[in-house]
Amino acid sequence: xxxxxxxxxxxxxxxxMDMITKTFPGVxxxxxxxxxxxxxxxxALVGENGAGKSTTVKILTGIxxxxxxxxxxxxxxxSFTTPNDAANAGITAIHQETVLFDxxxxxxxxxxxxxxxxxxxxxxxxxxxRAASExxxxxxxxxxxxxxxxxxxxxxxxxxxxxxxxSVDARVVIMDEPTAALSxxxxxxxxELVETLKxxxxxxxxxxxxxxxxxxxxxxxxxxxxGAFVGDGLIADIDEDELVKLMVGRSVDQIFPDRAKxxxxxxxKVVGYEHPTEFANINxxxxxxxxxxxxxxxxxxxSEFMQALFGITKPSKGVCRINGDIKVVRSPxxxxxxxxxxxxxxxxxxxxxxxxxxxxxxxxxxxxxxxxRGFLKLAEEFKLAREYSERLDLRAASLDQDVGNLSGGNxxxxxxxxxxxxxxxVIILDEPTKGIDIGSKAAVxxxxxxxxxxxxxxxxVSSEIPEVIGMSDRVIVMRDGRIAAELSGDExxxxxxxxxxxxxxxxxxxxxx
Amino acid sequence: xxxxxxxITQARHVPDRLNSRAARVFKSWEALLLAVAIAIFVVNxxxxxxxxxxxxxxxxxxxxxxxxxxxxAMALLIISGEIDLSVASIIALASTAMGLAVQYGAGTPELxxxxxxxxxxxxAFNGFFVTxxxxxxxxxxxxxxxxxxxxxxxxxGDDAFRGYxxxxxxxxxxYIYWVFTVEMLLFVIIAVIYGxxxxxxxxxxxxxxxxxxPTGALFSGIRVQRVKFILFLLTGLMSGVAAICLTSRLGxxxxxxxxxxxxxxxxxVVLGGVNILGGSGTIPGVVIAAFVMGLVTFGLGLLNVxxxxxxxxxxxxxxxxxxLPRLWVMAAARRKA
Numbered sequence: 045x046x047x048x049x050x051x052x053x054x055x056x057x058x059x060x061m062d063m064i065t066k067t068f069p070g071v072x073x074x075x076x077x078x079x080x081x082x083x084x085x086x087x088a089l090v091g092e093n094g095a096g097k098s099t100t101v102k103i104l105t106g107i108x109x110x111x112x113x114x115x116x117x118x119x120x121x122x123s124f125t126t127p128n129d130a131a132n133a134g135i136t137a138i139h140q141e142t143v144l145f146d147x148x149x150x151x152x153x154x155x156x157x158x159x160x161x162x163x164x165x166x167x168x169x170x171x172x173x174r175a176a177s178e179x180x181x182x183x184x185x186x187x188x189x190x191x192x193x194x195x196x197x198x199x200x201x202x203x204x205x206x207x208x209x210x211s212v213d214a215r216v217v218i219m220d221e222p223t224a225a226l227s228x229x230x231x232x233x234x235x236e237l238v239e240t241l242k243x244x245x246x247x248x249x250x251x252x253x254x255x256x257x258x259x260x261x262x263x264x265x266x267x268x269x270x271g272a273f274v275g276d277g278l279i280a281d282i283d284e285d286e287l288v289k290l291m292v293g294r295s296v297d298q299i300f301p302d303r304a305k306x307x308x309x310x311x312x313k314v315v316g317y318e319h320p321t322e323f324a325n326i327n328x329x330x331x332x333x334x335x336x337x338x339x340x341x342x343x344x345x346x347s348e349f350m351q352a353l354f355g356i357t358k359p360s361k362g363v364c365r366i367n368g369d370i371k372v373v374r375s376p377x378x379x380x381x382x383x384x385x386x387x388x389x390x391x392x393x394x395x396x397x398x399x400x401x402x403x404x405x406x407x408x409x410x411x412x413x414x415x416x417r418g419f420l421k422l423a424e425e426f427k428l429a430r431e432y433s434e435r436l437d438l439r440a441a442s443l444d445q446d447v448g449n450l451s452g453g454n455x456x457x458x459x460x461x462x463x464x465x466x467x468x469x470v471i472i473l474d475e476p477t478k479g480i481d482i483g484s485k486a487a488v489x490x491x492x493x494x495x496x497x498x499x500x501x502x503x504x505v506s507s508e509i510p511e512v513i514g515m516s517d518r519v520i521v522m523r524d525g526r527i528a529a530e531l532s533g534d535e536x537x538x539x540x541x542x543x544x545x546x547x548x549x550x551x552x553x554x555x556x557x
Numbered sequence: 558x559x560x561x562x563x564x565i566t567q568a569r570h571v572p573d574r575l576n577s578r579a580a581r582v583f584k585s586w587e588a589l590l591l592a593v594a595i596a597i598f599v600v601n602x603x604x605x606x607x608x609x610x611x612x613x614x615x616x617x618x619x620x621x622x623x624x625x626x627x628x629x630a631m632a633l634l635i636i637s638g639e640i641d642l643s644v645a646s647i648i649a650l651a652s653t654a655m656g657l658a659v660q661y662g663a664g665t666p667e668l669x670x671x672x673x674x675x676x677x678x679x680x681a682f683n684g685f686f687v688t689x690x691x692x693x694x695x696x697x698x699x700x701x702x703x704x705x706x707x708x709x710x711x712x713x714g715d716d717a718f719r720g721y722x723x724x725x726x727x728x729x730x731x732y733i734y735w736v737f738t739v740e741m742l743l744f745v746i747i748a749v750i751y752g753x754x755x756x757x758x759x760x761x762x763x764x765x766x767x768x769x770x771p772t773g774a775l776f777s778g779i780r781v782q783r784v785k786f787i788l789f790l791l792t793g794l795m796s797g798v799a800a801i802c803l804t805s806r807l808g809x810x811x812x813x814x815x816x817x818x819x820x821x822x823x824x825x826v827v828l829g830g831v832n833i834l835g836g837s838g839t840i841p842g843v844v845i846a847a848f849v850m851g852l853v854t855f856g857l858g859l860l861n862v863x864x865x866x867x868x869x870x871x872x873x874x875x876x877x878x879x880x881l882p883r884l885w886v887m888a889a890a891r892r893k894a
Contacts, residue, residue, distance in 0.1 A: 356775070380778035394776045399769030399836050403573070408766055409778040411759040418758050426573045433571050444574040462777065 106130035300514030308332030317362030337516030617855035638835030656718025680793020729806025768835035
C-alpha cells in the first residue's frame with residue numbers, strides 16, 4: 045500500500061497522532077495508529093465498525109487516556125487527562141447524538157460552561173446573547189439565540205453544536221457522522237458550513253460511512269482496519285473502489301445479492317390508512333416473496349406509517365387485509381399474532397430490551413410457543429435462541445449475556461432473530477443498515493434476499509438510494525405523509541427516486557399521485 | 558490480523574451460559590443478604606438471653622409477615638418500573654370497610670370478601686390512572702395515599718370500629734401448629750406464589766422486560782399497560798390480605814392503622830435487592846430482607862430500644878447494605894490504580 049506524502053510541504057499538521065495504542069480488557073482497540081489533521085482541510089477517517097474510529101475520537105477529546113504513542117499539537121507533545129485539557133487545546137467534537145440541553149435557550153447551550161461573566165460570577169446575559177447571535181449569523185443559522193433548544197429540529201440542533209464548537213475558538217472540529225439524521229437539504233447546508241469552517245483555517249476530522257459524502261467533502265483520508273492504521277493520503281489520489289479495498293481488506297465487487305425473484309400471491313393489502321397529522325391516503329399491496337422499498341426524505345412519514353401498521357400508533361382510518369381477511373391491529377401484540385413484525389430504526393430503545401440476556405430477547409415474542417400453560421421452559425427457550433442466533437451468525441460470548449454488551453450490528457441480529465423466531469409473514473425493516481459497516485451491510489442484504497426467497501414478504505424503509513435500488517422489487521416513494529409514487533423495474537433510478545421524494549414533477553416517469 | 562472472509566463463512570456456536578449456576582448464586586445479592594441475616598441472628602442470640610426462644614421468635618414474625626405479603630407484590634411492581642405508595646392507606650380503607658360491615662352484622666366470610674374487594678378496587682383505581690391515563694405512578698399513589706386514608710378519617714373520625722366476630726381473629730392470632738402462626742403460613746404460600754409468578758412464568762418475564770425497557774417490550778408485542786394494570790391489582794389485593802391479617806390481629810380499626818407502612822414495604826423490597834429504578838430483583842431476596850428487618854426490630858425490641866431509634870437502625874441498615882457492594886468496588890479499583 046502506498047502512503048502518498050502530503051503534497052504541500054509547507055502545511056504542517058495541527059494535530060498529529062503517532063503510534064497511538066489503546067487497550068481494553070481483552071481487546072486492542074488501537075494498535076500503533078497514526079492520524080494527522082491539517083489546518084483548513086477536511087480529513088475523513090474511514091473504517092468499518094470496530095475499526096477504532098470512536099476510540100480515536102475519545103482519545104482526541106480527552107475521554108480516554110492512551111496506553112502508548114504521542115499526540116502533538118503544533119509539533120509539541122501534549123497529554124490529555126481530562127476532556128477539559130482537550131477543549132483548552134482547541135479540540136471540540138460534534139457527536140452523532142449531540143449532547144445539548146432541551147430546556148435551555150440556544151445561547152445558553154452555546155455558552156454553557158464558559159459563559160461571559162459579570163461581577164460575583166453572574167452570567168452576563170446580554171453579552172452572551174450578543175456573541176451567540178454573531179456566531180449564529182456567521183454560520184447562517186435561521187433562528188435566534190433566544191430560541192428554546194426544544195423547539196429546534198435535528199439539523200438546527202447540529203448548527204447549535206457547531207456554534208458551540210466555534211464559541212470556544214476551536215482549531216480542530218471533529219464531526220462524528222454528522223449527517224446520519226439529516227435530510228438531503230440539511231446535508232447540503234452542512235456541507236456549506238464545513239466549507240466555511242475550512243476557509244477559517246480549522247482542521248476538520250470527518251467520520252462517515254457514506255462514500256459520496258467523503259468524496260464530496262474531504263481533502264484527505266485516513267483508513268483504519270481492526271484498530272490498525274492501513275493508509276492515508278489525498279482524496280484526489282484515490283477512487284471509491286480502492287478506498288473500499290483499503291477499508292475491508294478485500295474487494296467488495298458484488299454489493300447487492302442477485303436473487304431469483306419468485307413473487308407469489310398478495311399477502312398484505314393496505315387501504316386508505318390515515319393519521320390526523322403524520323400520513324394520509326396510504327394504499328398499497330405486498331406480495332409473497334417480495335421486497336418492497338419505502339423511500340423518502342427524513343420526516344416523510346414512513347416510520348410513522350410503519351408503526352401504525354405495527355399497532356404502535358392508531359390510524360384514524362384505514363383497513364389492513366392479510367391474506368384477504370380484514371385484521372384489526374390495535375397493538376404490536378395483535379400485529380405479531382397476525383404475522384406482521386417490525387425491526388425499528390432505533391435499536392437501543394425500541395429494538396432490543398437492554399438489560400435482558402440475548403436468549404430472553406429472542407424468545408420474548410415467542411414465549412407462547414416455548415412455554416407450557418404460561419410456565420417458562422428454559423430448555424425450549426435456549427433451543428429456539430440457539431437456532432436463530434446460529435442462523436444469523438450472531439457473535440456473542442454466550443446466550444446468557446446482556447444484549448446491551450453487543451455491538452450495534454449484533455444487536456440488530458438479535459432483533460431480527462427475535463422476529464424470525466415468530467415465523468412471520470411480513471417483516472418490516474426500518475433503516476436496517478443505518479450506522480453499520482459495509483461488511484455487516486452486505487450480510488444484512490444477503491439475509492434479506494434469503495428471507496424473500498423463502499417466501500417472506502419484506503418491507504424495507506431506507507433512505508440510502510443504492511440500497512433501495514439494489515434490493516427492492518418495487519419502491520413506494522413517500523412525501524409529506526403521502527405516497528408520491530410507486531415505481532417498479534426500470535423506473536427505479538436515482539433520479540426518479542429523488543425527484544418524487546423532493547416533489548419535482550418535471551418528468552413523466554412514474555405515477556405521480 | 559484475522560481474515561474477515563473466513564469469519565463470515567463459518568457459523569459459530571454460541572454457548573448457552575458461561576457461569577455455572579453455583580457461581581451465579583454465590584455472587585448474588587441474595588447470598589450477601591443471607592450472610593447479613595445470619596450475622597444478625599448470631600449477634601442477637603448473644604445480645605439477649607430471650608432471643609432464642611421459640612415463642613419469642615414466633616411473636617417476632619408479626620414484625621414482617623403482613624408487610625412482606627405486600628412487599629412481594631410491590632417487588633413485581635417496582636421491577637416493572639412503577640411503585641405504589643398508597644398500600645398502607647389501602648389497608649386503612651379496607652379495614653374501615655370491614656369495620657363498617659361489622660356494624661351491619663357481617664360475618665367472617667363477608668369480611669374477608671369485603672377486605673379483598675376493597676383492596677382490588679383501590680388497586681384498579683391506581684392502575685387506571687397510571688395505565689389508561691398514563692400518569693406517573695409515584696404521583697398518582699401519593700395522591701391516593703391521602704385520598705384512601707382520608708375516606709377512613711371521614712367515616713371514623715376519632716372513633717374506632719370494634720366487635721369483630723371471634724372467628725375473624727383466626728387470621729391474625731391463630732396458630733396452625735405449635736408456634737407456627739396462620740400469618741406465617743400465608744407468608745410462605747404468598748412467597749411461593751409470587752416467586753413462581755415472577756421467576757417461572759411468561760408473565761414474570763414480561764415484568765422484567767417492561768422494567769428494563771418499556772418501549773422495547775411494547776415493540777416486542779408485550780401488552781405493557783395490561784401487565785402493569787394487573788400488577789396494581791395484585792398490589793391492591795395483597796394490601797387487602799394484609800388489612801385482614803392486621804385488623805384481625807389488632808381486633809379494632811382506627812383510621813391511623815398501618816400509618817407509614819408503605820415506606821417499610823418499599824424498604825423491604827429495596828433491601829431485598831430490587832432495583833428501585835426497575836428491571837431487576839428477586840423474590841428470594843425479598844424473603845431474606847423480610848427476615849433481616851424482622852430480626853433487627855425484634856432484637857432491638859428485646860434490648861428495650863424505643864421505636865424511633867429502631868427506625869434509625871433500619872435506615873442505616875438499608876443504606877449500609879446498599880452502599881457496601883459499591884464501596885467494595887471502589888476500594889478494589891483504588892487498590893488496582
